[in-house]
Amino acid sequence: MKLIMFGTREDEKKAALSWAEKNNVEITFNPSPLTLENVHLLEEYDGLSTSQTAPFEDDIYEKIAAQGIKQVAQRSAGFDMFNLEKATAHNLIISNVPSYSPNAIAEYAVTAAMNIIRNTEKIQNKVKQHDFTWNKSIISKEIRSMTVAIIGTGRIGTIAAQIFNGFGAKVIGYDLAPNEKAEAFLTYTDSLEEAIGNADLISIHMPLTKENTYMFDKSLFAKMKDGVFIVNTARGKIVNTKDLLDALNSGKVAAAALDTYENEAPYFPKDFSDKSVEDDVLLELIQREDVLISQHIAFYTETAVMNLVEGGLDSAKQVIETGSCDNRVN
Template sequence: MKILMYNTVSDEMPYVEKWTEKTGHEVVTIDQPLNETTVDRAKVFDAITTQQTTAINAPVYAQLAQFNIKQIAIRQVGYDVLDLPEAFAHNIRLSNVAAYSPRAIAEYTLTQLFNLIRHNKKFDRAMNKGDYTWAAGGQAREIHDLTVAVIGVGRIGTALAEMLHAMGATVLGVDPIYRAQNEPFVTYTTLDDALSRADVISFHTPLNDETRYMADENFFDKIQPGTIMLNFARGEIVDMVELEKALESKLLAGAAFDVTPNENDFMNQKQDVTALPADVKRLIEYDNFLLSPHIAFYTNTAIKNMVEMALNDAVTMVNGGVTENEILR
């Protein structure tokens, strides 16, 4: 089988080579995402895979169908980049990699929470100016004293909840799906109740019509003063204007984000700081706001699994088989 791998990064190549040696299938890699301009590259292939944050728009699916491409395997959890109705209308099967490494994202979320409660950005900035006093950063809190609302208790949210519980934090879970196996370390509750009680709010939901800009003005009105907010899911879950207001007014004690609604304009690029979007430039000036370049997933285990699972799913779907990673109608 001949597979075209869109938007390939160098870190993926060793795992691609090992997979081709093991399976005998041919994989051709390109570094562009799948879109209206690059879809023609798929013409002579049997299957395709991609990972990207830019949308795969309607015309792409019609073109793929003309090339007799019957599937798209995305190498990521979030599938909001896909136009599901359009794909299904052209009988294109879809898959994601929902569990390439939930711990990778959970661990990084926890890392940034620790950075916030220990005021590490403040201390680093002060020390760079020669100020080594305790007062430069301020007194920290300990994690076992915190109540954390995990919004979205799927694989990633569950992994984070387990870690938090092991360190003594109280974990509140908000999710339309109740998972009984989480009861030992999660107390399920309503969103309003969680917001009224939480010291920390952490988003781990997919992006869809229900979650897009769920953290709006009304949402912020319900949180406690001094709350910490973490977003390692999708940028459009949080209204960034309201986020900035909450930081400015001290409603939020801090925030750590790995994503933004406009991340395609600047993330995974090298540029002068002055060229960053205006809202990003303002936010990174805050001592209590941490921004990372969508790297929470970025571990050796995750990259290996993303590549191997997506390629395996591509072969399975083309051959008419069943994969647990398929995105169903």
């Protein structure tokens, strides 16, 4: 069996080679994403794994199928970059890795929350300017005095709730499908509006769907407490960024920690240190003291990388051998 891994990073190779040896599979690494320009490479392989960040072009599904490939194994939990209807129409099985290390993302969410609550960036900026004074601009709250709303209580949201609960916060949550395990760490509200309206800190942990795209917009921000904190380690398009900036400017939102951004695909995870960033909204997010933005990196731990690589390759192999896989999403 021969597989090709598109979008391969150096940090993935050790886990992939170990998996290949255990499973007696030949693996080729390609650092580029799968595109119409390189889809012809598939003719030499039985299956593929990829790590797409930008959406697939709609014409690519037919090209993949024409090479005799039956699946596309994404190395992430998110799969909103794929047109599932197009994939299904060409008999392609799309798979994800639904649970690779929920702890990694939950821990990062809490870390980011701590940073914006405790004003660490403002404090460091003052120290760099040799301003060692204490003043109102850097005084902070304690998590144990706050109500934290977890929006989306799956694996990641539940672990985030557990950690916030450990700090002594009052943790509430909302999910269309309540999770019994989460109830050990939070109290469910009857509606999203009730959750966000009572929260001092809101941590978002939902997958992106058509229904929740730009759910966090000006109308929802208006229902929040003044001075609320927002953490988003889920998907960028759940939050309308321009509406968030308006809420920050008005003081409705005190600060935001964003590990994802609605128009991140051209930039994350790429090196623009010697290039020009043309996205004015992204530049504003980077420059603001009340925004902590990172490059969709909450997942990025050694454990998570290993699990993502193995999960993607397992799914590719399973489809080739059985015609389907456990983590199929279409």
